[in-house]
Amino acid sequence: MKLERISSDDPRDVLRALRGAVLGAGPAIALGGAPKLPEIVPPGTGVVITTSGSSGVPKSVALSRSALTAAAMATAARIGDGHWLLPLSGGYIAGVQVMVRALVAGRDPAILAGHFSASTFTHAVGGMNSFRDGARVPRYTSLVPAQLRTLVDAAEEDERVREALASFETILIGGQRLPDALRDRTIALGARVVRTYGSTETSGGCVYDGAPLDGVEVAARGGELRISGPQLADGYLGDPELTERVFVTEAGRRWYRTGDAGDVVDGVVDVSGRVDNVIISGGVNVSLDRVERIVREIPGLDDAVVVGVEHDKWGQVPVVVARPIVDLDGALAVIRAACERELGAPGRPDRVVWLEEIPRLSSGKPDRRALRRMV
Known part of the structure; x- marks a missing residue:
């Protein structure tokens, strides 16, 4: 064709x-x-x-x-x-x-x-x-x-x-x-x-409010979510090795390895973040997705983005990028306290970078590569 x-x-x-x-x-x-x-x-x-x-x-x-x-x-x-x-x-x-x-x-x-x-x-x-x-x-x-x-x-x-x-x-x-x-x-x-x-790779959204659509099956294997169903892509054009690695067949059923961490409990899918969106801060693994989720629940910061950057002492640290809010001076303390309560000291962001506009791709998603370069 x-x-x-x-x-x-x-x-x-x-x-x-x-x-x-x-x-x-x-x-x-x-x-x-x-x-x-x-x-x-x-x-x-x-x-x-x-x-x-x-x-x-x-x-x-x-x-x-x-x-x-x-x-x-x-x-x-x-x-x-x-x-x-x-x-x-x-x-x-x-x-x-x-x-x-x-x-x-x-x-x-x-x-x-x-x-x-x-x-x-x-x-x-x-x-x-x-x-x-x-x-x-x-x-x-x-x-x-x-x-x-x-x-x-x-x-x-x-x-x-x-x-x-x-x-x-x-x-x-x-x-x-x-x-x-x-x-x-x-x-x-x-x-x-x-x-x-x-x-x-799944023809768009196939899980609605945690419930897979009809014909879709979601399972967790080793902490990674996998998806199966008639909506799966054929693979990656011109890259058979990547296709074989990401789309796997088990017991006659084809699965897409999402690269997302999560679990399925009583049929409800819970996504906790990207498997590879993890930094090592002071020798401790820190999920940037979990940090971002906590930060976004703070009033005024629901479109904040968290990226990982190099640090002389800790190796890597989370950094928050957000649009300015009323209390700029007190924001970092609130953010660090909220993250420490749930993730411990290694999950505390190092700083906040305030931008009038978050750079975005044409898809509407934050341009994380550009943000990492900026901070």
């Missing part, structure tokens, strides 16, 4: 190509700007997405049509189908899946045009006036936590933004962990949010 590169991540351009790649006769499409890809890919391939490489080397993930549609149908079975709003980049799996869900349901998504803000979001929602049998078609959308925070901040002051948020049947939140404090603020506004867990 021919592979066609889509150089734009404008959702409208991607949607046009995706319609043929997933529902039609092709060709398959490539997103994400990989420097070199083959012109021909295996039959059945729908999309090749090159991951952002925010904390490692970019990888070109090959997703079949069947995997993408299986994921979309599992989402509809869990939360229902209707009219989707796309406020995300078309070059990443979260945006692609919003479009696939809409296409599978036979309805084009509404697309938020231009820069994301509370006003552009509200304007886009105002244009979603689809009706079926005299009733308004249920609305759905998908956001990253940084976008949700922008909307919640505005909705607490602006009734129009509040009404737009509350008009959705379900708002899927993915890309990174949703802080409890931000979730509570969202619910208080009358909005319905679902935390999702997944990756490009």
Whole structure:
């Protein structure tokens, strides 16, 4: 099958190509700007997405049509189908899946045009006036936590933004962990949010509020989460060694090794962080994901990012990067005390770096590589 590169991540351009790649006769499409890809890919391939490489080397993930549609149908079975709003980049799996869900349901998504803000979001929602049998078609959308925070901040002051948020049947939140404090603020506004867990390799989110979607199985092996199901990627294009290492078969069942630490208790998936996002501070292993989770529960710091940097005495230490809050002088003491209570002295951040804006990738995730260079 021919592979066609889509150089734009404008959702409208991607949607046009995706319609043929997933529902039609092709060709398959490539997103994400990989420097070199083959012109021909295996039959059945729908999309090749090159991951952002925010904390490692970019990888070109090959997703079949069947995997993408299986994921979309599992989402509809869990939360229902209707009219989707796309406020995300078309070059990443979260945006692609919003479009696939809409296409599978036979309805084009509404697309938020231009820069994301509370006003552009509200304007886009105002244009979603689809009706079926005299009733308004249920609305759905998908956001990253940084976008949700922008909307919640505005909705607490602006009734129009509040009404737009509350008009959705379900708002899927993915890309990174949703802080409890931000979730509570969202619910208080009358909005319905679902935390999702997944990756490009799983055709997007496949665990909703800790519960795997139908057909998805999640297991913990040696502290690492593994995922199985019809939504799994075929592998990494042009890298059979990595594919063999990450996608393993046991007892006739194919599993994706996520690289995430966690556990499954009574069917509920609990993700504690990346297996490899650990530093050694004073001879003690410290999970930066756990530090970040604690910091984000402190009021005003729900979009803070924690990175590890070298230190002359301790080897490595956590550093918090955040947008300025009211009490800058007292913030470090509060942060260090909260982290020490849960993680001990090695988990205390060394310092806080205040930035007016957190650098982000076009996917909406923090650009951790850029932050490490900065601090």
